[in-house]
Amino acid sequence: MWTTTWRDETWSHLSDPWDVLIIGGGITGAGILREAVRLGLRALLVEQRDFAWGTSSRSSKLVHGGLRYLAQGHIGLTRASVRERKRLLAEGPGLIDPLGFLLATYKGDRPGRWTYKAGLSIYDLLALQWSHHYYSPQDFELLAPHLDRRGLKGGFRYGDAQTDDARLVLRVIREAVAAGGVALNYVAAEELLREGGRVAGARLVDRLQGRSAEVRAQVVINATGAWADRLRAQVGAPARIRPLRGSHLIFPAWRLPVAQALSFLHPQDRRPVFIFPWEGIALVGTTDLDHHAPLDDEPAIAPAEVSYLMAAVDSQFPSLSLGLDDIIATFAGVRPVIGTGRADPSKESRDHVVWEEEGLLTVTGGKLTTFRLIALDALRAARRHLPGMPRPSRRLPVLDRVDGPLPAAGLDEAQRRRLLGRYGAEAPALVAAAAPGELEAIAGTQTLWAELRWAARAEGVGHLDDLLLRRVRLGLLLEEGGRAILPQVRAVVQRELGWSDARWEEEEAAYLDLWRRAYYLPAGESIPDWHAAALAEAPRR
Template identity: 35%
Template structure:
């Protein structure tokens, strides 16, 4: 997004009257902006940091029903999530992929016991295209997941869910909302609400890049700020009660050579009561997640020593080769914005179902939910917005069959054409195919230029991020556009300088600004490395 374009957007923000102002550009906020725009509402979407900079980029990368919810009898939530899973497989095939899972069994009764539960899972996925589960032998499990500890192994269950690139899906939601007419701005903070007769009619916002402030008028304001929903609620009413019961989940990242696997693995029973996954993702393997109640919410949460140790131990218990700290190449932490109006602090048992709260001022807050159901959450939220605002004339949601940017021109074998045209490795060709889908040739052109020799990330990609995907900082690119910060911190550090140089040209930074933003990105990378290296 060019500098002059950002200025014109703020002028539009100041001058127009919006039907809906959405605070928070994560899955919920960006999804709601797209839903509302497609219905014809005049929408503004404001994000204080970057799209998906919070929880929405730090998930386990799964679009799934939630196998663990079977034991809690959350059948409605599971069915809804599995229905949405199928929609995403159809609407964003480049970003959402089928993923086979192994659930290993070590006792004779476990295979029929788990099979009963997975039969219910299959039934709840009615009309989905993914294969049903099946019981598999010890030999088949060893073939599918070679890294698994085989002592006492009797076989397992093979079932399917889906995985996705969360931050890229989120950024594409923001792009789609903008394409459909929404005014979309990141690095924009709400300072205060404006009221008339006790009802919210707008707000004062700040451009965090220029420091300028603007007044914005809106009939309805939605608070979709995830872990920061209470901060916004307190700006509305300092006497209100807190509804957030936050918990932290972390993931460790390894090279595929460290944990050889052809499928994902689910560990159903752990010491902290959560399911733990070992999942191949972007040619790496991630291990997570934890559930640690926290008291303070951070923009860039860091893993606790106890969490790192727990995951290393849990992984080692199930793998033939114990995991060591030196094997970790990256780590990421996310905060679950669980809403508990009743004050329940047991975060493992708080329902992941969505919660909508309407304040006396008219502020509408949405929390809870999960990535898998973001579209249905957005539909429910905008339905409530129309009801509260007397805007029923705008009609029903139109997102169920909405094709994401990149779907047109995409195929599962597109990587072969990419590999042939650009002379890149198969791994890189698949990354490019799955990041951009049918837009890949528009982005890269005829002969893309590598950012660094021997590393197949390209200058043209960074230029695209700045022009079309709202990237405004080095970390925006490394963490949420390239995803390399989530995969390999050493490579991420190497790319910081060339990325900052391209962004400087695109966004008009002075050399001092470029160095400052590069340093900020490198400091974050080093702080993440220190959490598991101790250095």
């Protein structure tokens, strides 16, 4: 799948009639493609950059209901999310895995223990489980070593889940393609085509090869997330999206050792924030701010956000004395939230919407966690224009079942599980493609060298950042985006990618430049001092 001739072969079929054209290759588009193919529809997905390049590789990577949404009264969204979490945990072990969350309670805290207890009970009941438990301060300290002990009264532990968001998108798209769907990255829908006053297709432009084609479909679905208003503007619809940026800091686990997630209220504004382990590093997030930069630029953390998140970490782990030098990487994503004009961005609803405007179906908002439900809603809306289309079923699993063991000497159980989760039915082919020594993990990560070879050979990599930031996540996990190991990476992937030396050097320079601009820190002197905010927490305790 997706070897060197894939793009040309696919391009030559674009003039075929399609049932559904899906614009946008994030989790929303991926889910719609998967479910459309399951229903027997001829479905084409196009993504203007790389698959998951948008928000779907820049989320907090939680598969969760979100206690915050529950606290805001979004019971329906929370219930749907925790039930999807349960399904995804069962369907995709190794890709969606359980994550314990800790919630400390301190003297004088508001909300206090009993409010949290009530919230967690509802959270668990909505999920039809009972995962939360209260621990004494002594036991809680064992769960969260290094946590500030001053005034600690104890705390809760409850169950949630996490994923690799970009790999989730890839797995869903590739399973859709294996089942007969078509997906192309680096193909933008530039102009909507109309017939009889209705949107009936789009003019597509291949951003790698510069060619263009007109594609017609019974239904055109705008799954472009934060970009949704652009296509909507072409049918005269008023702008509705309020792009909100959320940013994260990444620390090496040895500097910020957390064995499970810690959720707490930020000392400055009492917003819920978290610190959690992911892929061997510690992730701190997130912010929620209006994003005014152009959407086509890679979003990046702003100096004030760095300071805000540093104050959060410092308030919980003052003894670790973390500084900017400890940060390995950062990343920021833009939430496609439907704006209602609320002053506080965090008060805007995170639910999804399906709008039909002059035949254009727009599906946006929502969460990674609920992508299957969003896809089913979109297809239900599409059914009106697709006579004979079966009714989408809510019962079927969204991920394909992966049967059988993974034959690979030398892989431990965790590695097998990880490969089966991330690559599904393709995991055996990945292992078979590995050259000697490539079933080893890249130092400091859980990623195998073989994953790089496989991605370069078969996963539609267009540029080096596709490989290092989305197919695998080395750009987030290693210092300087993995600069030190680029010669070894090159030795594994350059021939697979068919790139000349000049092309490799160009790609490497572009990747490192992008990494510095969007995946690292802004200039140190621009970052406000955060110590005063973190200290303000101490007397409160």
